Amino acid sequence: MVGRIVATAGAVAAAAMVDVVHPRKEEMVRHHPMYGRTLTQEDWPTLSDMILRARKLQLGERMVCLIEGEEDIRAKESAFWDLGGDVFQLTFRTKRRDALYFPKSLLAEGRNYLFAAAAVWELQLGQRYLYYILMDADAEVDDWSIGWRDFRNFLLDWQPAVGLPELFDYHQILYEYQVTDESEVRTVLNFDHTVVAVHSDASIWLLPYVTNLDEFCQWVSQWRFSSLANALFPQHTVLTHRLSVKNPHHASYSKSRCLDLMLNVTEELRAAEPVEFHSCFVEPSNQALIVDGLPRLTAYLPWFSPLKRRPKQNYSHRPRLQSCDNQQVVQALAQSSKEDDDSHSYSWCRGCHISVAFAVLQTIVVTRPFVFTGWLKLSNILALAAAQREDLVVSHVAFVVASRLLWCAEGIRGAEINVEELMQFWEGHEQHGILLARSSDTLQEIEDSVLRLGNRVIYNAVRAALSPFEERVPAGQASMISDETVEMLVNIMRHCEEPGKYFVLLKDDA
Template identity: 50%
Template sequence: MSKQQQQQVQEKEQELQLTKVSLEEKDRELAKRDKELMEKEGELCDLRSALFRPAVALASLCLCSSLHPWQAARPSSRAFPNIYSPTRTITTLRLAVRTWFLLPSCMASMGRCLRVPALLLAAAAPVWPPRKRELLRHHPMYGRNLSQDDWPELSQLIDRARGLPSGPSFRVAALIEGEEDVYAKEVALWQAGVDVFQLTFKTIRADTLFFPNSMIAEGRNYLFAAASYVELQMGYRYTYYCYFDADTALENWHVGWHNFESFLREWEPAVGLPSLDGYSSVLDVYRKEDGAAVRTVLNFDHTVEAVHSDAAPRLLPYVLDLDEDCQWVSQWRFASLATALFPEHVLLTHEVLVQNTAHGHYSRDYCLERMMEATMELRAKMPQAASCFVEPRNEALSLNGKLRLSAYLPWAKALKRSEAEKARQNYNSPEILTSLLRGCEDLGAVRALSQEADHSWCRGCPTSMAFAMLQYIVVQRPMEFVGWLRLADFTAAAVANRDELLISEMCLSVAVRMLRCIKGIDGSRVSWKELKKFHAAHVEFGIRVEPNEETVQEIERLTLTPSRRGPQGPPFASASPNGSQSPKP
């Protein structure tokens, strides 16, 4: 073998190690089945010579019809024209990789003795159930890089699947997005009869869909399309599409999924949710108050959510038009629609508690602004239910005299699907968008969110409660300077003598120093220009700050050294630009 040929072989080994695109490396049982198929089709290739040829030549000589990943149950070529093109280089290269990993079985069938690189056989791979192997072999979205160019065809696929009837039995598609290893949870789900699809966006893996650099909701839409393709093959729809973040953790997936599925079967929610560990203390308070094991909620997390296939046409796919600035907007729109269209059937069960173990880095700028844009669009489209589309808030509020967070607020009365009005039992009814659509003015959460806010962080709260909440915010988020700034502002307004402003000045000093560390802002005093930077800096963290001029002037006065301060006086009584006294904010 020449040095050039040796180098080509080494490069191929490195490429295989990096891409990990072969299921057969992991699945010895599947390799045996492929071997039997190849034996029936006769002599396929001269493996000894093919090993040392370039990848494309290897593919052209060694591939037989039984190895073609789209051979069985392929959809119309018009739906996926770029998948079946025989001239597509990348597809050919991937097929070459498949053959490379099948060399052990080829050698066994032809009685040859060739040395296969050890890296191909070293890893002990999981053994997938037959349903998973069938999915990987025949589903056209596996084994390739998905892109935004595929969406027109995939959206048509979703539209066609919507016309299918409901399935003869309860069946769930688990749609998992993320880079984490989900083997343990996937095994539990497959054993429970769930079809599992995973999509990654950084790492190519043999057993997942791959959409590089995709946004959260964008990946979820492609997972939805993957499930729709299977529905078209089955001839009926799944009962639920259950979205998971890949880092979702359960103490026991077998038990946890059994309990969650039992909840879905019994209540048949339009959207079903488990409890989330980060909000368990909030939810436990509600449960202690009313004893309910299942409740409706507003403004929920999307780590795990199960969408009924009858409700899906109203909620899916996710709308992405504002996600470039904040990837939570599409999820906010989804949740807003769900609670407006199915107020009694967006249900959370307390019996299943999940953990979100990691948080990714993605765009979250201008979240409140973009969420508000989505809210206004929904109000304009459905004016009769405008009150149901509440404003996004990053604050606490007073509900029935008690301090509540704006997340997971109680919404309407929780009902099983069978307990609803006859017309509302059909989640897919056209009347859901017309005669059955109603306002939400009578709901306690809507009234609480509509209260006037004397303090932006605690809507409807008396001063004592607002001060306690502000202290809690600062303790929980000590690295966010806006909390310290508000605490300085609050304590400054609470005293009558400037000599007693020590606590306020300390808080203000922390806020200013944190700001300067975060954004590199310099200077010994805060000017109006600097405060604009203050505002811009915090918008990047998803919180909007709207200081008034009186606050700015007081900040400037407080940041001066004692010897440079003006005359003593009550807080916020500094002179305005026109020489008049500014009123208290």
């Protein structure tokens, strides 16, 4: 199960040795000028010119998949070739005959070079691709042949400016939307870039990524792309539920100053438009929102109603912006801003009652179950929400999950956590008459006592931590977290003895 979280060194090495390629790709490798050499930043002016030249070509019907990363992509690549598409892969650590090589390139920078590689090939083909499908090499789908077929059919049917699959990490949120409106597609605000399909005509507004700030935060270029897509093509940035993509591996991207830099981009985009459209460029935020009476994370928020592309509609023409003032998300952001002065101390849910803050935090933890900060916050709020003394064991287990994840990822003991981070944890014990010394020794004693519990007790406590906010959870009430994930967390608590050996966990600065 550990192997599903992180690609092992053996898998990367095996991918590096792959030398058998599809016959059509063999033609690319032999005739495309970007293969067989080391790409550098000095190549960009020439490649950028190639992109501009290719944009003058007639639009074709083929699609191209642009894959970045070290992983073995043979399954997804073969399935895409079989559908009549083309595939390029770019690596940044290992030089391979069948992949472009741009050492130490940043995420969006590598995607730009893949986009340029497609442009170079378009000039040889004499026509543009219909869609550029940008994706991470470690993206996983249960069956790539079925997945690509469904995604291609969605793109051909709806012809979106930007097409998105469902990201499994946000399945719970998206499932709730789908239950409400029973729709197979939807538009979403602030989406993930694990897999993004861009219509060739719309690419003039969205690609290449603007990477001037990615040295400080590699999410800024993605934020600019998403902001433009949501504002310029609010009804044509469409997600399909027919394809669900897993993103099991997380790299440690630079994230310093992310919110500040993303806000600068938002203000820059707003400055280029009349004031009545400024609300279409929403501000970045780490806190949750109350949308239509329900707590929502600030990713995959509901946006406009989706529309199919009209036969004569050309995305390359400057879109007419629509007012976004009536959108639920925009109104929720405005309301959240008004409530900030009276907010509770929940950084992820400003102005929220404890029950709402707890529900939002549960969603955050379910979405990113191997990030220790979520579990730490969860242990804090669980202690304060405990209806009786016995419920405190759930808070204790949540704390130890956080502690063990921290040890596995960083080699830091849970007892070294600043005790001020757990103010509600201590208060929750005191309201039940339990006075604990607020010290690292107490935290270590709690960890030791939890690890002496049986696996079944720990397993049930983890599930209870992610069950609905009620004093008594009904018998048989389903938890928000899968059995498999709970088992993985229990195994981490029990067996991760050497930090960094099994896990590469994403740090969280929320």
